[in-house]
Amino acid sequence: MEKFTTHTGVGVPLRRSNVDTDQIIPAVYLKRVTKTGFDDALFAAWRGDSEFILNQEAYKNGSVLVAGPDFGTGSSREHAVWALKDYGFKVVIASRFADIFRGNSGKQGLLAAVVSQENVELLWKLLDAEPGKEITVSLEDRTVTCGELTVPFEIDDYVRWRLMEGLDDIGLTLQHEEDITAFEQTRAGWRPKTLPAKHLPSVEIEAARPVEA
């Protein structure tokens, strides 16, 4: 994972609350088996609308999304993070994030910065007043700067450290493999195992057919 210290880029005001992961990337785009190539799927339902913020020239190259509260609610799809990253976003700012989305962001190097709703409103005003205005996000200082305005943001200390060091979680965990093995020795024998598989009797499943209209 690339190390993240500071980022400066065009701020995009997305004046909506509860932007769920179905809005970020509709399910029909989840059928790919790769981690990239999702940029066209980002906000797919809204992209058809010429008024939509990302269709406006000034915001096309946006990389800092400033959204309303409860961003990323809904499904666990990490594709939402991949789509934001593929489009070019490095940072999402909101006053509240859904837990799974925030977790997924941290693992993919997308910074989910928690800024108070009051300050989000200030950022929206600045970005509306001057479309295409840049925002600088310093992970080092935990600040968001837009012109004269500098506001703090919150992020989990550990996630911040991992982002700044660009560390991979699996590698970190496998340093403690002995602990995992030791824990496994203590598990009760009745705990269920999927293998060998136990089933109810096998039964033929009849295929449903379309109903004639």
Place this chain on the structure above:
Amino acid sequence: MGTTLAEKLWESHLVRKGEDGAPDLIYIDLHMCHEVTSPQAFEGLRLAGRPVRRPDLTIATEDHNTPTLDIDLPIADETSRIQINTLRSNAKEFGVRIHSLGDADQGVVHVVGPQLGLTMPGMTVVCGDSHTSTHGAFGSLAFGIGTSEVEHVLATQTLPLKPFKTMAINVDGELPEGSTAKDIILAIIAKIGTGGGQGYVLEYRGDAIRALSMEARMTICNMSIEAGARAGIIAPDQTTFDYVHGRPHAPEGEDWDAAVAYWKTLVTDEDAVFDAEVTLNAADLEPFVTWGTNPGQGLPLSASVPDPEQIADEVDREAAANALEYMGLTPGTPLREIAIDTVFLGSCTNGRIEDLRAAAEVIQGRTKAEGVRMLVVPGSARVRLQAEAEGIDQIFKDFGAEWRNAGCSMCLGMNPDQLRPQERSASTSNRNFEGRQGKGGRTHLVSPLVAAATAVRGTLSSPADLVDAPAALV
């Protein structure tokens, strides 16, 4: 001071306590996979040359984009076919048990786990799917994870996690006839909001919860995520033990006794303190439906479409105005007068046998409203077989409903089962997001009873609205 059930489960799965702000390392007892969120995780293992650490604690099913018609034919949609085939080849390569289309144990992952007896009390259960919270109904810590975490669990059988906060949801009183578990959870979400549970494990408690069957408890825990929570949990009791007993993977003999003895310890201590508490009286609950585009935008069926102008909070007001525009609704319209095009009965929320039985009882001997399409999609192939053994399939077919094969289907419209633009559904699923069930589709979340009554009347209805309703419901 005592500890809560969620804290007990956390402690009992602690591999390593995190130091200096690092997360704890938590052991995972069961990892379920499906075709949508796993391909990139298996690819990651392959690139790093890592095996699946515990294939014997891992299981895969095909559900999200499997067709519910013609399942014996090659899958028509190419990208869906590739994704299913990728899961099959990954399962083979890494030695993971898989239940494919056409197998009697195929179905929505959250229906299959409990059915096989793989979900039981006292476990940690994860899946790359937010509705993994369903399994919390057994008194397990169960939560959805992203694809990076799927890869992490496949490689290490653990997850680095920060402890969750705990919230008690006390549901006291007796649920009136005609109201169901779905109405309880929709009312909870409307009360605390879609962000109200963020960072919390919700523990559902109280008489009304104790009185519910296991399947109804699964419906409640399933939608914990719609309140923003990481997980939902219900302490196990005799109802839980009876449900697990005798299932294919349930412990037997002395193992069963040892397991039950342990499970009985899985309660929140009386002197434990929750980080937050919410209380609801079940006796006040009438059937609940959503009018907007997030699951928190719900009201009792007897209410009318709200007027955004009357909403004080600016963010909520704008969200309501956007939602009404998308939903094509006018403030003040009684919810009961909203006409529906499609009724969807199914999903990991309400696609189990009790849901099908309840709906069948309402429609039996009645006629479907003209022009309404009803899709019945059992949550698993076993649920379908059970329904067929009981003759329930015939009730749906006689009514004019489409009797389909198992899968996620129209809940998220990844397969051909989708709404057309501006088509309106009454759906027993869990999300009413814009475009969730098909681009431009309009979703009202409802219980199976409301879904069935709506199919009869053609507008959002409860069984009590049916002309010849049993006296008890009127």
